[in-house]
Amino acid sequence: MQKYLSLTENTDFQRAYHRGKSCARPALVVYSNKNRVGVCRVGITTSKKIGNAVERNRSRRVIRAAFRAVSEEYTFKGNLDFVFVARSKTKYLKTEKVRLAMVECLREVGAIE
């Protein structure tokens, strides 16, 4: 499995929010933006609105596991930055449901076939 870098800079997140394509589902929100780094990068946002530290960690882990499954199943078109934003429902969902929602969103923004 290929390694993916993490998004760390705040400017990268802002660029994804403003210029990238987006798609929203009750499970999560996906932003996608082209980059020039040469590899795909991933950022996960869990705001304080989601809940306390345990609930934020839970949401982040579910999204990370879902993305891992997606990246093994599909190949991305070009080098892209992804930002996944957790919503208040995410912490109650199983990984499989989040994976299905993620596939739908990624297909809509044109990242996968």
Add this chain to the structure above:
RNA sequence: UGAGUGAGCCGGGCAGUUGCGGGUUUCAUUUUGAAACGUGAGGAAAGUCCGAGCUUCAUACAGCAGGGUAACGGUUAACGACCGCCGAGGGCGACCUUAGGGAAAGUGCAACAGAAAUAAACCGCCGCAUUUUUGCGGUAAGGAUGGAAAGGCGAGGUAAGAGCUCACCGGCGCACAGGAGACUGUGCGGCCAUGUAAACCCUACCCGAAGCAACACCGAUAGGAUAUGAUACGUCAGCUGGGCGAAAACCGACGGGUGGCUUGAGCCUCGGAGCAAUCCGCGGCCUAGAUAGAUAAUUGCCUUAAAAGACAGAACUCGGCUUACAGGCUCACUCAUUUU
């Protein structure tokens, strides 16, 4: 059987597959990659309310200001924590609560009501004078107010009264006895003291400051400074004093990296000392260390009525306190009822 009090404990367990962080070993290897083994959140990790370790700032200053604590004895590295005990208050009881020094060092405050609030004469009572209505004097027993009216209550006493005198009770002082001490008990004296110090204050004791984003080293980048002054600058935070450091290739800056980073006032078993907190000894064990931050998905079995369903995520490390918490377990004790 019912009601209750106190103390302690658990917070599902075992095994498998895929995947993730750290470690060790082996192999390949410039970076790094692969395999195997082993390991990977809590009782509160939380709040950050106290106390320490550690590091730096003068090898670790002084005074003032400021802050904290407050019966007594002990435990502890230390504490405002804990244990024991005394006093006070509450409960039928097991037991619980308690910032619990000083109000005769001084200052302030006590609204409204009431005659009067820390010193007092409105009504009443008594005596004397008198134009019969008032004046002067004595008096805190009685009256209404108030949280509080100047020790309480009874007897003597008196013109009327008053600790003025006496008995009992309460408070204070002294002596003796007991105790490690706070204090308790007994006897004697004498009647002077309203409350408030979580009001200022006084007394005793304690406190230098900042915090792992500390700090040390490496690295790249752009910049400042341009000369010998005991001045700028830096430094123990507030004020004053006094001192120290530092200089020609140096200074501070920094979204970088490495260390700091987990063996520690550590955990477990057994024995001993102590009412207890806790301490001592023998033996055994190594148990997260990330740096945008690692625990997810799923299967089977067991315990169970049912495997779910609480509160909640380490961030330098410890000791406490406080707060949140589904469901349950153990021990000791009290009261009531019934039976023997």
Add this chain to the structure above:
RNA sequence: CCGGGUGUGGCGCAGCUUGGUAGCGCGCUUGACUGGGGGUCAAGAGGCCGCAGGUUCAAGUCCUGUCACUCGGA
């Protein structure tokens, strides 16, 4: 990690230092002036002062704990 601030009628704020009566503006209700509206005037309702405990005769105010929001520094 360290250190501040705020919480009071529906909304925005005083009152806390020096403890005894909880007030101001906007809004709300009723009435009057007007043919009606707006506006003005008059009257009124609406508060256990974030929560719990303590000190005190008495607490919005003082003390302790706690909850929520918010600001600043490294």
